[in-house]
Amino acid sequence: MNEFSGQVAIVTGAASGIGLAIAHKLLAEGARVALLDFNEKGLEEEFSKYEAQVLSIGIDITNEAKVQEAADQVVAHFGKIDILINCVGITGITNLKSHEVSTENLQKVFEVNFMSCFYTSKAVIPSMLAQKYGRILHIASIAGKEGNAGMLAYSASKAAVIGMTKVQGKEYAEQGITVNALAPAVIQTPLVDAMPEVQVKYMTDKIPMKRCGTLEEAANLAAYIVSVKNSFTTGFTFDLSGGRATY
Structure with missing residues (x-):
């Protein structure tokens, strides 16, 4: 299948x-x-085999000027932008009560994630508005709905990502641009594989399916x-939680 033939995507x-x-x-x-x-x-290392099909850009995603330069580079290289998928994210320092959280760490997490x-x-x-078409997906988290x-x-x-998704979905709904979010629970990644079994059990016990989601499920x-x-869903948060999400 070549469902995305002719389309240009940015994935962070x-x-x-x-x-x-x-x-x-x-x-x-x-x-x-x-x-x-x-x-x-x-x-x-991961994408060398794709050659002309990819454009690799090393970037500090928290630098607004660099992000704009990257978007301009994509348009100059591929001619347009049809899709944006924001996957970059960090957890920051965890296992802390709110009064123990440092302002510096909280601001860093917001810079990267939001x-x-x-x-x-x-x-x-602006590029999507000019062509009257676009698809934007922000990767959020079940934690953004329920709070961990x-x-x-x-x-x-x-x-905050979910809130922005709702705003943007409404703002561009008449211009052929959809903006949605995806809220995963625990996804099976090398990071999870390296965790102690008891920690993974604690997380998956919250999921009615009693397992992690897979990367393939997330990508699909x-x-x-x-x-x-x-084409008729925008401003929405899709769950990928194995039944954990309650709203």
Whole structure:
């Protein structure tokens, strides 16, 4: 299948985890993909076989000027931007009560998790408006809906992403641009594989399916959300939680 043939996508956080899986999915479906990540070497190692189909950009995603430069580079290289998927994210320091959280760490988490989504969407929306078409997907988290104790910075930043998604979805609903979010629970990644079994059990016990989601499941749902087929859903947060989400 070549569902994304002729389309150009930007994927942030593409060197690992969910971003890596989504980028491979889009490339396999015929998209040309601009890969944005701080780990430029990782991008080159993972995607070298795609040659002209990819554009790898090493970037500090929290630098608004650099983000705008990257968006301009993508348009100059590929001619347009049809899709933006924001996957970059950090948890920050966890297992802390709110009064123990440092302002510096909270601000860093917000810069990476929320402000980067604002910077990238701000940079690409004018191009999408000009062509009267676009698909934007922000990767949020179940923590942004329910709040995880001990994870104030992460939970609040992902809640902010969901709030921005609702605003942007309404603002561009008549211009052929959809803006949605994806809220995963625990996804099986190398990071999770390295955790103690008891910690993984604690997290998965909250999930009615009693397992982690897979990267393939995340990539498949993300691909649908940014496809032409998904034309009447915007400002919405899709759950990927194995039944954990309650609203």
